[in-house]
Amino acid sequence: MQSSTLLKFDEQLYSVEAIQKAAYRSMQYLTAEISLKHHHIECILTPNIGIGTDSFLRGVEEFKKHVIDYQLRAKLKAESEPLRNLVLGIAFSNTGLHSGE
Amino acid sequence: MVGEHLILPKEKIAELINHQIKVDSKEYVALRSKHFIKEPNDQSPIDLLALKLRTKWARLANFTNLHIFVVTLRCDHSCPYCQVSRQSGDKGAFDMTKEMADRSLDFVFRSPCLGLKIEFQGGEPLLNFEMVKYVVLEAKKRNQTLGRDLQFVIATTLSLLTDEILDFCKIHNIFLSSSLDGPEDLHNINRPRQGKDSYQRFIHGLEKARQVLGYDRVSALMTTTDKSLPRVKDIIDEYLKLGFDGIFIRALSPYGFAIKTKKYMSYDADRWLEFYKEGLDYIIELNKSGTRFVEFYAGMILTKILTAHEPGFVDLRSPAGAGISAIVFNYDGSVYASDESRMLAEMGDFSFRLGNVIENSYEEIILSDKLLDILEDSYTKSVPMCSDCAFEPFCGSDPVYHHAIHKDVVGKKPESAFCKRNTAIFKHLIQLMRNDEKVRQIFLDWAYKC
Numbered sequence: 001m002q003s004s005t006l007l008k009f010d011e012q013l014y015s016v017e018a019i020q021k022a023a024y025r026s027m028q029y030l031t032a033e034i035s036l037k038h039h040h041i042e043c044i045l046t047p048n049i050g051i052g053t054d055s056f057l058r059g060v061e062e063f064k065k066h067v068i069d070y071q072l073r074a075k076l077k078a079e080s081e082p083l084r085n086l087v088l089g090i091a092f093s094n095t096g097l098h099s100g101e
Numbered sequence: 102m103v104g105e106h107l108i109l110p111k112e113k114i115a116e117l118i119n120h121q122i123k124v125d126s127k128e129y130v131a132l133r134s135k136h137f138i139k140e141p142n143d144q145s146p147i148d149l150l151a152l153k154l155r156t157k158w159a160r161l162a163n164f165t166n167l168h169i170f171v172v173t174l175r176c177d178h179s180c181p182y183c184q185v186s187r188q189s190g191d192k193g194a195f196d197m198t199k200e201m202a203d204r205s206l207d208f209v210f211r212s213p214c215l216g217l218k219i220e221f222q223g224g225e226p227l228l229n230f231e232m233v234k235y236v237v238l239e240a241k242k243r244n245q246t247l248g249r250d251l252q253f254v255i256a257t258t259l260s261l262l263t264d265e266i267l268d269f270c271k272i273h274n275i276f277l278s279s280s281l282d283g284p285e286d287l288h289n290i291n292r293p294r295q296g297k298d299s300y301q302r303f304i305h306g307l308e309k310a311r312q313v314l315g316y317d318r319v320s321a322l323m324t325t326t327d328k329s330l331p332r333v334k335d336i337i338d339e340y341l342k343l344g345f346d347g348i349f350i351r352a353l354s355p356y357g358f359a360i361k362t363k364k365y366m367s368y369d370a371d372r373w374l375e376f377y378k379e380g381l382d383y384i385i386e387l388n389k390s391g392t393r394f395v396e397f398y399a400g401m402i403l404t405k406i407l408t409a410h411e412p413g414f415v416d417l418r419s420p421a422g423a424g425i426s427a428i429v430f431n432y433d434g435s436v437y438a439s440d441e442s443r444m445l446a447e448m449g450d451f452s453f454r455l456g457n458v459i460e461n462s463y464e465e466i467i468l469s470d471k472l473l474d475i476l477e478d479s480y481t482k483s484v485p486m487c488s489d490c491a492f493e494p495f496c497g498s499d500p501v502y503h504h505a506i507h508k509d510v511v512g513k514k515p516e517s518a519f520c521k522r523n524t525a526i527f528k529h530l531i532q533l534m535r536n537d538e539k540v541r542q543i544f545l546d547w548a549y550k551c
Binding site for chain 2: 069073080093095096097
């Protein structure tokens with residue numbers, strides 16, 4: 001059985017939040033220790049008890065996909081915020097409801 | 102984005118991007134007439150685009166139009182792919198009460214939408230027809246002072262239609278939406294009931310309903326099972342034989358009993374696309390030979406691509422139509438963001454349950470974090486791969502599907518069968534139009550009529 005895997009992410013390209021979300025999402029396969037080291041975000045991924053090598057490797061693969069996914073989601077969410085708020089504002093414009101109430 | 106399109110050779114696209122397209126070329130004229138090019142002093146392209154965009158988005162501000170009342174989960178059929186129905190004689194356990202119906206109607210009339218559609222679903226709603234009658238009469242009574250454009254639809258197998266039910270439907274102008282999966286043998290296998298006569302009952306009900314309500318007051322939907330796959334032409338021929346003017350070729354949804362009975366796993370997106378394309382080819386040939394017959398999913402997409410109108414199909418909107426274009430009042434008072442949401446709940450997943458009409462106010466439900474998060478997360482311009490997809494203006498979100506399959510309302514689009522199916526259909530439709538002028542004319546006809 002594989003013991004653990006070390007992954008390094010350039011902190012200029014990835015946020016800690018994206019990596020934390022990815023780690024959370026992958027918790028059925030593995031646990032992640034996340035730390036900052038020399039402009040990198042390091043992740044030590046360890047298989048959960050009872051998780052075999054194949055499942056763990058699949059979990060690592062999924063973890064990497066999740067990191068990219070969450071990183072891009074955060075970026076796009078920020079970039080599209082004005083348009084998104086406009087569209088949602090139009091949707092609720094005739095309801096007489098205000099989320100601040 | 103607003104119904105204008107142009108297909109250009111790749112080298113012309115490069116010229117367009119690099120501002121090198123010649124002003125005396127035919128492409129320049131076409132691009133400018135469709136507002137892709139704006140000269141420095143032009144104002145009209147922006148005004149025209151803005152007008153078309155407002156037309157496209159007009160439906161958004163209407164808010165909730167479709168209100169689904171699940172009046173019972175009881176059903177006389179036991180379809181293996183059905184998401185929700187129950188074989189139960191216990192009326193109390195699975196029927197909507199008057200109190201729930203009243204509270205649900207309170208919600209219906211809180212929507213600012215001028216046109217309100219109330220659709221009765223089940224199970225088989227005719228098994229609780231007293232509740233259907235109650236809701237129709239009560240809604241019309243309330244509407245005497247409110248003056249909305251009320252529409253009623255009953256989603257029914259037609260198997261339990263009686264003269265009394267039809268008379269009521271006639272008086273109140275109720276539309277019937279039914280199900281037909283294909284020729285007799287296929288329909289009876291897909292939709293079993295005691296007596297093995299679901300097809301005969303459908304035919305009998307269809308004839309009676311058309312006589313009383315009018316030919317165009319009954320529609321039918323089909324569902325694709327593994328047994329449908331080799332028989333798309335038979336299915337279409339059946340619709341033609343029965344005088345329908347089109348068909349909606351639908352894939353199975355990954356909810357409820359379709360998952361439990363493993364029906365959903367019986368074919369993948371590629372196989373469904375093969376089935377869909379074969380059916381579409383056949384329908385196009387029918388149209389070319391003079392029989393006007395529409396594939397409604399293609400028609401709805403073509404309306405998005407070729408016109409400034411938004412057909413409002415709930416499963417293909419951004420943000421998703423959850424709550425803001427459709428809402429479901431379940432038999433037990435629960436409120437769900439969409440029909441699929443309550444199907445998921447029948448599997449024990451209550452992620453899209455927004456509240457309960459007895460316990461929660463309209464404000465609590467419509468402004469709930471749960472609904473607002475779904476809407477925010479389903480806005481496709483904020484989603485990786487959707488945000489820079491050429492087909493994004495025609496596409497939408499299906500948060501319930503992605504939650505069911507990917508355990509996340511956004512999902513990962515490269516792995517999403519929803520994305521694969523829809524992008525393949527967009528490409529296919531555009532390719533067909535590009536290769537054949539006759540097909541383009543047929544598609545334009547569908548686009549403006551769907």
